[in-house]
Amino acid sequence: MTFKTQLIFTALLALGLQANAQYTDEINSNRPGQSQSAFAVGKSVFQVETGVNGVYEKHNILNNTAKGVTTDLALRYGAFDESLEFMADMQYRFDLYEDAIYSYNRNDFSKFVLGAKYLAYDPDKNYNPKPDLKSWWANRRFKWRTLIPAVAVYGGVHVMSKGPFTFPEDKTSFKGMVILQHHFGRWVWVNNIIFDKVGTTYPSTNWITTFTHGLSKRASGFLEFQAIKSDYYADAIARVGGTYLIHEDLQVDASISGNFKDTPSVLYGGVGLSWRFDADYKDILIGGKGDREDELKAEQEKQKKEQEKHKKDRKAAREARKKELEQPMGPAEP
Template identity: 45%
Template sequence: MHKSLTYFLFICTVFNVHAQYTETINSNRPGESQGGFAVGKGVIQLEGGGYMGNDDHALYRQETDVFGAMYGLRIGLLTENLELNLFGSFQDETTSVRIGNREQEAHIRNFRTNTFGAKYLVYDPYKNAEEDKPNLYSWKANRRFKWKTLIPAISVYGGGNFSVGENPYLYPGESKLSPKAAIITQNNWGRWVLVMNFIADKFTEEFPSYGAIATVTHAVSPKFALFGEYQGYISDLYADDIVRGGAAYLLFDNLQMDISGLINFKDTPSRWQIAGGFSYRLDFHKDDEILGDSVDEARDNRKQRSQNSGFQFDDEE
């Protein structure tokens, strides 16, 4: 037992490459928030899925059946802290409007969103995790709550929304190019992860949108994780409060499958959706050697630390 504790202490305190790359895939799905950490230099990641749902507007007496697809491309570039990404959705919807005793239908189909941007990690509280070495003589000291674990990792995001051609999802007068910015925080507490996004979208337009997303994930096992999420919008054009829940399953280190659903809390409109999708990683990451650390040592040390992922699985079998 003493030898095991000593080995564990060595693994936790050795100075190594602190990479955003993790042994298993780091995905934003199935929630809407972005995790605080990049996918890792040399990683190309695809995230996508389909959804269906219904919007029922009590005031306008209209009901909309929704079908769509969401997609994302994430690329780790130049440094471990930088990620370039593209997120978007394509939606097909049919709206039925009751006028007197008659119903009229309207159908639209187009790209609902497309946003290209970059995320950069500006503060990582886990970078000096070797300072939190275990106390070999005090079980109580190791179990004591540490206030500094409340300090999150912080990233900044900047991007642009874009649309091509005539798009029915743009309101009259809306520009085809508009900015989007966000501050992203992430706390890793063992099997629990809290991600917060604070978003300013289209803030140069007539109807800007401001919002926040809070996502909590819990790794039930090394392969299975659950999540719950709240998202709020504030805008003169559309405001809402949405909750999501779902699960993800890790099929392989580079492939994750997920399922989720959402509801809101008003009737203008009332909304529900169900969704399913996947995340797949093309892994070209290579460990660097820093201050004498070998590639094998860097890899072993990374396995011992918590995964820096937006949707986190338990890393202990």
């Protein structure tokens, strides 16, 4: 097992041992993974997601390497409807390519896609669960309806010009995606089924599956696997990373990605941030109440009780200390 493989498996194991939750009242970012969530950012909400990654690629058979940096930028805007989002997804790459004969620098867009996403089905919409007042177990047991995912569809167009990261015969092509998102209590599971570069010589089919959970009130982690298949290239890539919520509209992240073969071997690592502008957003009442609303309320009440208990304990400790200091001192020993 290579060092890169050991590193990825160790990180996957470490993150897999912890769990918490995320809620939609905080920024809804797709970073730092490559999958997209089923939910839009919200009507009149503008969001920027950007990052920088170090890149190392090596092909053991062709004996070439590429070392460089990529910069990512995604612009997301919700318009017309709460379920509709428009986006521009871009990546610019700088690298040094070397093989047995040549060595030269390359720089150009490696991705430039304009698209839109629509939430077609939300299982929590118009759903009003009633708690069982007689059974604690009935309220806590696994609910089979959580197996029903939120479903979104995405359509986009690749508008890249010809460059070092495209095939000479490439032209404007299309990208389609079906997005499935489950909420299992404190876990979020997202699946993307992607049909990419449709209309080119080498279209590809991708599957990305992502598990997201929290490590604390502000920090969260994710595990992700991506399978890529085309007539030119096939691969399996694992990603692991985390985010930290500075406040409800600003998030920073870090991640590492790698594959499990050497034709080529791929290793990426980077950092980024996501920022949301929602000053023009107006709350819209949507019928129904999902399980996550009750969970959020219960968590908020729990935190409130813990804070009150902490205050009482501190007050009691101060009063005990005050009484101890007020006690008269005994006579000094001869």
